[in-house]
Structure formats: C-alpha cells, structure tokens
Amino acid sequence: SEDSNSIYEPQKVAIIGAGPVGALAALYFAKGGWQVTVYELRGDLRNPENRSLNFTKSINLAISERGINGLRTVDPDLTEMILESAIPMNGRMIHDIAGKQSSQRYDVHGRFIRSIDRSYLNGALLDELDQMSNVELKFNHNLKRLSLERSEATFERRLPSGETETIRVNADLFIGADGAHSQTRYHMMKYVRLNFSQEYIDSLWCEFHMPPCSKTGDFQLDPNHLHIWPRQTFMFIALPNQDKSFTCTLFMPEEMFKDIVGPEALLKFFLTEFPDVVPLIGEENLIGDYLKNQKLPLISVKCNPYHYRNKCVIIGDAAHAMVPFYGQGMNCGFEDVRVLWSHISAHSSLTTALESYTSERHKDLHVINDLAMNNYVEMRASVTSTTYLLKKGFQEFLYSWFPWMGVRTLYSMISFSNISYGEVVRRVKRQERVLGFVAQVFIVGVLGGLGWWVWKGGWWREVWNEGLLVGKEWMEEAVRYIDG
Ligand code: FAD
Numbered sequence: 001s002e003d004s005n006s007i008y009e010p011q012k013v014a015i016i017g018a019g020p021v022g023a024l025a026a027l028y029f030a031k032g033g034w035q036v037t038v039y040e041l042r043g044d045l046r047n048p049e050n051r052s053l054n055f056t057k058s059i060n061l062a063i064s065e066r067g068i069n070g071l072r073t074v075d076p077d078l079t080e081m082i083l084e085s086a087i088p089m090n091g092r093m094i095h096d097i098a099g100k101q102s103s104q105r106y107d108v109h110g111r112f113i114r115s116i117d118r119s120y121l122n123g124a125l126l127d128e129l130d131q132m133s134n135v136e137l138k139f140n141h142n143l144k145r146l147s148l149e150r151s152e153a154t155f156e157r158r159l160p161s162g163e164t165e166t167i168r169v170n171a172d173l174f175i176g177a178d179g180a181h182s183q184t185r186y187h188m189m190k191y192v193r194l195n196f197s198q199e200y201i202d203s204l205w206c207e208f209h210m211p212p213c214s215k216t217g218d219f220q221l222d223p224n225h226l227h228i229w230p231r232q233t234f235m236f237i238a239l240p241n242q243d244k245s246f247t248c249t250l251f252m253p254e255e256m257f258k259d260i261v262g263p264e265a266l267l268k269f270f271l272t273e274f275p276d277v278v279p280l281i282g283e284e285n286l287i288g289d290y291l292k293n294q295k296l297p298l299i300s301v302k303c304n305p306y307h308y309r310n311k312c313v314i315i316g317d318a319a320h321a322m323v324p325f326y327g328q329g330m331n332c333g334f335e336d337v338r339v340l341w342s343h344i345s346a347h348s349s350l351t352t353a354l355e356s357y358t359s360e361r362h363k364d365l366h367v368i369n370d371l372a373m374n375n376y377v378e379m380r381a382s383v384t385s386t387t388y389l390l391k392k393g394f395q396e397f398l399y400s401w402f403p404w405m406g407v408r409t410l411y412s413m414i415s416f417s418n419i420s421y422g423e424v425v426r427r428v429k430r431q432e433r434v435l436g437f438v439a440q441v442f443i444v445g446v447l448g449g450l451g452w453w454v455w456k457g458g459w460w461r462e463v464w465n466e467g468l469l470v471g472k473e474w475m476e477e478a479v480r481y482i483d484g
Contacts, residue, residue, distance in 0.1 A: 014171035021316030021333035022177030023125035028341045039141040046123045059247045062327035064113040064415040070334025086114035093225035099276040108400040111416040115239040146187035148311045174312040182318035196303040204295040212244035235380040263287040304362040307354035320365040325375040364421040
C-alpha cells in the first residue's frame with residue numbers, strides 16, 4: 001500500500017548498476033536507513049583484473065560543482081578525501097596548429113573544475129558502501145527481466161566457472177542506474193507510456209596516453225588546464241592524471257577515422273593537424289594506442305517520465321545519456337541522486353515523491369542534453385573565434401566589476417553553481433536581452449555624442465561648405481561634358 005512506502009519505514013531498494021551514479025544512490029539510501037542491494041553486470045572494478053572490462057568509458061573525467069554537491073550532501077568527509085586526488089583545471093588551454101598555447105580561464109573569480117580518475121572515484125564510493133551493514137554489493141549480475149507488478153527482478157549471475165545461474169529478487173523500489181543502454185528503462189517502458197529518443201552523433205572518440213616527461217618525470221603540459229586542440233570539425237583534448245600523465249581523446253567524424261588506415265596515415269594526420277602532440281606522446285605510443293584502442297560512439301538519450309508509480313525510477317545515463325562536451329554527464333547524474341533524495345525526503349508517499357521528481361527534473365535534463373550537444377561546436381570551433389572571445393570577455397568584465405548586475409557566462413552557471421539547468425538557460429536568455437539593449441543604448445549614445453561634438457565644434461561648417469563647392473564644380477564639369 002501507499003503508506004507502507006512512507007520514507008519513515010526503511011524499505012528494500014535494489015539498485016541496478018554500480019557505476020558512479022548507482023554507487024552514490026546506494027550511499028544516499030543506505031544513510032537514509034534503507035536496506036540496499038546493488039547489482040552490477042561486471043566484476044568489481046576495484047579488482048585490477050576487471051579494469052579492462054570497463055574500457056568503454058573515459059579513464060578520467062571532469063568533476064565540477066554539481067557532482068561535488070551531490071557527494072558533499074551525503075558525505076562531506078568522503079568528498080574531501082576524493083577531491084584530494086583530483087587535479088584543478090583553471091581553464092582551457094587552446095593549442096593552435098603552430099603549437100602556440102593560449103589560456104582561457106573558466107571563471108573570473110578563480111573557480112575551477114577538477115580532473116579525476118573514474119575508477120578511483122567509483123572505487124572510493126564502493127569502499128564506503130562495503131563498510132555499511134545495510135548494503136550488499138553483487139557483481140556479475142546481469143538484469144534480464146523486471147516484473148514491476150510482482151516487484152521482482154531476474155538476474156543472470158556469471159559464476160567463476162563461466163557458467164551462469166538465474167537469480168530472482170524482490171524489492172520495494174528498483175533504481176535503474178545501468179547506463180545509456182539501460183535494461184531497467186527498457187523493462188519499465190512496458191509499464192508506463194515512456195517517451196524516448198536517442199541520437200548517435202557522427203563523431204567517435206579514441207583515447208591516447210601521454211606519459212610524464214621521460215627526463216624529469218613531470219607533466220609535459222601545464223597540469224592545471226584542460227588542453228584542447230580545436231580543429232573546426234574535430235578536436236583533440238587532454239586531461240591531467242595524478243601520475244603526471246595526461247589522458248587524451250580524439251573526437252572526430254567516423255569518416256575521418258575510416259580514412260586513417262595504418263601507422264603511416266596516422267602519423268601523417270597527426271603531423272599535419274597536431275604536430276606538437278607527436279613528440280609528447282611519442283610516435284610508437286601514438287600508433288599503438290590508435291590501433292589498440294576502440295573508436296567508440298557517442299549517444300544522446302532523452303526520455304520522460306523517469307519513474308513508474310512507487311516501483312521504479314531511472315537515474316544517471318539510464319535517464320539522460322549525453323555527449324560529453326559539457327563535462328556534465330556524471331555531474332548531472334550525481335545531481336539526479338541529490339534531487340531524487342530531496343523529493344523522497346519531502347514527501348510521505350513514494351509515488352508522489354517520484355512523480356514530483358520526474359516533473360521537476362525532466363525540463364532540466366532535456367536542457368543539459370541540448371547544451372552538451374551545442375558545446376561540441378563551441379569546443380572544436382568557437383573557442384578560437386573573435387566574436388566568442390569578445391562576448392566572453394565582456395560578460396566576464398561585467399561579472400568581475402559589476403557583480404550586482406548578476407551577469408555570468410553560461411559555462412560558469414552550469415559548472416560552478418547548483419542553479420537548475422532550466423533556470424540557467426532562462427537567465428542567460430534574459431541576460432542576453434538586457435545586454436543587447438545595453439549595447440544598443442551604448443552605440444546610440446556614442447554616435448549621438450560624436451554628432452553633438454562635431455556640431456558643437458563648428459568646424460563641420462567648413463567641411464560642409466568645402467564639400468558643397470567640390471560638388472558644385474563636379475556638376476559644372478558634368479554639364480560642360482554633356483553639352484559637348
Ligand atoms: P555508467 O557509468 O554507464 O554505469 C552503469 C553501470 O551499470 C555500469 O557499471 C554497467 O556495467 C552497469 N550495467 C549495465 N547494464 C546492466 C545490467 N543489465 N545489469 C546490471 N548492471 C548493468 N561526465 C562528466 O561528468 N564529466 C566528464 O568529464 C565526462 N567525460 C566523459 C568522456 C567520455 C569520452 C564519455 C563517453 C563520457 C564522459 N562523461 C563525463 C559522462 C559519464 O561518463 C557518464 O555520465 C557517467 O559514467 C554516468 O554514470 P552512470 O553510473 O549513470 O552510468
């Protein structure tokens with residue numbers, strides 16, 4: 001019954017997926033007194049043998065305010081510990097084709113995003129869960145079926161022998177945190193009229209490793225920047241790691257990947273497009289990584305609603321996989337968990353809590369999905385355009401000198417605040433209208449002032465009379481010419 005789902009009675013929750021978002025959700029529910037079981041398809045990523053199984057995700061990622069807030073709200077100490085191993089990135093470092101580097105800071109007030117090792121972050125959350133008596137972690141469990149009317153999930157469990165067995169479990173609530181190709185979402189669709197769309201962009205991504213300097217053992221590039229080599233239709237980026245290496249990613253249209261066949265073509269491509277990268281990674285490593293590492297697709301998923309009655313809810317990539325160009329995928333997933341928990345805490349019935357979660361969240365999630373898509377153009381092309389730099393400079397000037405005006409760049413509000421994504425976009429639109437008006441007033445003022453100055457100076461009369469005389473002479477000349 002509805003009452004039996006009151007948050008005041010600890011319930012049984014089954015979380016599908018022990019990625020970063022599923023692990024964080026487990027922490028929130030466990031601390032809230034629920035009986036939590038996490039089911040994960042893969043083996044435990046803390047076991048080095050299982051690491052390679054997870055290589056469909058970038059090795060490191062950028063964590064920013066929303067992600068940190070999601071962590072901090074449930075466990076400030078753990079957050080401190082995790083952030084100690086993160087590397088601050090104060091801005092973008094743009095590398096042009098001649099190898100010139102120019103820094104574009106992220107925030108006039110010195111706020112920064114951080115580069116963090118994905119496995120470390122995920123592992124730290126799992127370690128924390130291991131210590132809680134009301135949490136069970138079950139690896140090698142693949143969700144196969146979800147019968148929400150019977151509150152029953154069926155998993156295929158992979159045994160060490162390689163054989164599999166079928167396991168059925170019951171829970172009061174199922175949380176799908178099983179990524180972009182979510183099985184939970186697929187099964188939930190049978191119960192609820194779930195609108196769903198997915199889009200693959202034409203670019204793929206491939207990772208490279210830039211080792212520390214062989215002589216000094218130090219970083220080969222400034223570690224406090226996210227490095228970008230923007231080349232209009234494709235780009236190369238690098239994020240720093242604790243061991244003083246960089247993890248680099250090439251984002252490029254599939255057709256271009258297809259054209260690069262074999263080591264020679266690859267070297268030629270890099271020497272033409274990213275000549276400064278070749279000595280930093282080394283020819284051999286560059287070729288090795290390119291041939292060995294997968295060229296993976298990028299998917300964007302939108303859906304609505306995210307829940308079915310009081311039985312099931314999907315979060316993280318399962319609900320809103322996005323292209324990685326705003327560095328928000330996981331951050332947004334962590335925000336999902338914080339927002340979901342705030343709804344659960346605020347309602348005495350789980351059904352209304354999940355309903356209000358869906359209704360608040362779906363507008364924000366669609367917004368960030370679109371922003372992430374648009375930011376690909378910004379990263380690979382706009383960052384080098386004068387208009388973009390002028391606009392950014394003007395907004396930052398206002399933010400820095402006239403903070404009361406509340407003008408902030410879109411990037412700053414997305415990455416360094418917890419203002420809902422939807423509200424951020426509304427503010428930016430408002431701000432652009434106001435700034436457009438201010439710019440018009442400014443231009444009219446300048447032109448008016450100039451006119452007044454010329455008029456008052458009086459010297460315009462001389463210029464005017466001179467102009468009249470010249471005009472008159474031209475006319476007379478023309479008349480003489482016509483008369484023959
Ligand atoms: P996932 O990380 O996909 O985890 C899902 C888990 O569910 C996995 O462990 C999987 O094994 C498990 N699972 C799947 N199916 C089943 C099943 N049937 N049964 C049981 N378990 C199952 N985000 C950022 O915030 N910042 C960044 O800088 C950033 N950079 C990125 C760079 C790249 C190249 C890419 C591809 C993504 C990037 N992201 C970034 C996005 C980020 O990786 C994702 O948003 C994040 O991993 C989502 O976490 P999740 O836990 O929801 O899903």
